[in-house]
Amino acid sequence: MADGVKPRVKAPKKAAAGDVVTLKTLISHKMESGQRKGSDGNLIPRSIINRFTCEFNGKSVIDVTLEAAISTNPYFEFEATVPEAGDFKFTWYDDDGSVYDETKSVAIG
Amino acid sequence: MNFKTMSLISAVALALPTLGMADADDDTLVINEEIEMTTKAAAPAHLDGALGDKVMSGWHFRSDETQAMEMDDFDNPGMLGVEDGEVIWNTVEGSEGKSCASCHGESSEMAGVKATYPKWNDGAEEVRTLQMQVNDCRVNQMGAEAYGYDKGGALPLEALLSSVSRGMPVNVAIDGPAQSTWEQGKDIYYTRFGQLNLSCANCHEDNYGNMIRADHLSQGQVNGFPTYRLKNTKLNGSHSRFKGCIRDTRAATFNPGSPEFVALELYVTSRGNGLSVEGPSVRN
Numbered sequence: 519m520a521d522g523v524k525p526r527v528k529a530p531k532k533a534a535a536g537d538v539v540t541l542k543t544l545i546s547h548k549m550e551s552g553q554r555k556g557s558d559g560n561l562i563p564r565s566i567i568n569r570f571t572c573e574f575n576g577k578s579v580i581d582v583t584l585e586a587a588i589s590t591n592p593y594f595e596f597e598a599t600v601p602e603a604g605d606f607k608f609t610w611y612d613d614d615g616s617v618y619d620e621t622k623s624v625a626i627g
Numbered sequence: 628m629n630f631k632t633m634s635l636i637s638a639v640a641l642a643l644p645t646l647g648m649a650d651a652d653d654d655t656l657v658i659n660e661e662i663e664m665t666t667k668a669a670a671p672a673h674l675d676g677a678l679g680d681k682v683m684s685g686w687h688f689r690s691d692e693t694q695a696m697e698m699d700d701f702d703n704p705g706m707l708g709v710e711d712g713e714v715i716w717n718t719v720e721g722s723e724g725k726s727c728a729s730c731h732g733e734s735s736e737m738a739g740v741k742a743t744y745p746k747w748n749d750g751a752e753e754v755r756t757l758q759m760q761v762n763d764c765r766v767n768q769m770g771a772e773a774y775g776y777d778k779g780g781a782l783p784l785e786a787l788l789s790s791v792s793r794g795m796p797v798n799v800a801i802d803g804p805a806q807s808t809w810e811q812g813k814d815i816y817y818t819r820f821g822q823l824n825l826s827c828a829n830c831h832e833d834n835y836g837n838m839i840r841a842d843h844l845s846q847g848q849v850n851g852f853p854t855y856r857l858k859n860t861k862l863n864g865s866h867s868r869f870k871g872c873i874r875d876t877r878a879a880t881f882n883p884g885s886p887e888f889v890a891l892e893l894y895v896t897s898r899g900n901g902l903s904v905e906g907p908s909v910r911n
Contacts, residue, residue: 524710528701546707590860591704 523547527608529622533600541572544593545610545618551586567592569611575604600624650836651687651845656905659700662794668901673801677832678846684902685845685854685910688835693857696909705786705855705907708862712787715780721771727784730768734787741785741792742904745893747805754808756889757785758864776884777864786853786862789906797850797904801897812894815887821878827895830872842911847872848899849892851908858911865892 528542545567552564566586572579579598598606603626609619656664666684670676686694696702716727716734731737744757755763758781762773774781801809819826830839831847838844852865866883869891873880881887 522711524707526701542701544701544704591707593702593704 521548523612523616523618525608525610525618525620527606527620527622529606530624532625532627535600535602535626537600538597539600539624540595540597541606542593542595543570543572543608543620544591545570546591547610547612549586549588549590549592553586565613567610567612570594571609572596572598573607573609574598574600575602579606600626602626651683654687654691654694656684656686656694656698658698658793664794664903664905665796666902666905668796668899671897671900674898677828678835678898682848682899682902683835683846684899684905684908685848685851686905686908688843688845689910693909693911697905703855703907703909704860705853705862705909706790708783708786708853708855708907709790712780712783712785715784716787721765721769723768723770725769727764730764735791737788738791739795741789741906742795742797743799745799745805745808745889745896747800747803749804752804754805754889754893756892757788758884759889761785761788776882777867782853782862782864785864786907789853789904792904793906794903797896797899797902799893799896799900801893805893808890809893809897811887812890812892815891816894819876820873820880821876823876825876827872846898847895848902849895850899850902851905851910853906854908854910856910862907865895869895 523546525545526543530539533539547567548565549567550562550565552561554562556562564586566584566588568584570580570582570584570592580596582594584592603624606622606624607619608621609617611617656666658664664684666686667681670678670680670682674682686697696704700706713734719726719729728734741757744760745754747753748755748760751763758774758776761781761784765771766773816827819829827847830844835844835846849865852868853862854868855861856863864883866888869888870880870883
């Protein structure tokens, strides 16, 4: 696991059925591109988050492929319709095989 | 390297005298829809009109997108540093088996402290920056090692201490025992450095509002430090910023933590007395 990786999500706790809500996510990650050289002249190996997904009650909301040019601490902001009460599940996939996730429940009301 | 300095010369030669004012904007800064920030304030009397009647936070000179990042803690990557600072605050270190929290309680107890630094310390008979005070606690209270200036835990802790003071007016004392240090800082501010022969005032006083290449010159205030810069995607201390600005005039520069930069920090901070403590801010 890369150092200092921590996922964060901002989502509303409540929505009316059918509402479009804004979701914000950020994962602290160095996103080492694999293109840079260290002080010893050798390439620093690539280490990035390569995929990010969001599901609502098991259904895909977004599924993103990340490339090496994306900067430190990738941030995503997007909208989703909330048809019913349930859980948003956010998942980040690291080059080194680590998987980080976070769940946010939304109530209807 | 050469490209950068060469283009700076041409920028200074061409851009400053010719371009018109692209003034600071009139947006208002409210953080988390809750903390109302004073980003324009009546100029302190000691400036004697040098910045007109108003001092302004560097926030006004940034693009709308950069400004927006500071309006919600979730969008402000500098808050990651604050979280790191909070962890350090509660971590026991050193031979005395203490954390910052052991003596000071919650970090929020420190609200208001950042607004008064750099500050004269009677016992040590010196002007101390916040980082110097923190190091004093680490060495003499905790039996832990001092941080290097703008290094290690120093900036996360400074960001934490700043975040709990956000919205409070910067109010550093410049008289009494601090006065001679303040005068020294003022001298440095008006000294021309480097092959470009420019003082801080030549850029941040005579030309704020103008474009220097693609950058919108601000008044060079430090109320927003530490700043998260999009350029290097990390927290930056004010001394490191001073160093970069002097280096851009093609001069050898002072080091972060040097007596010269401590004096300069006191002086520059006093130019923003009345602005809100804004750190960790977001800049490009």
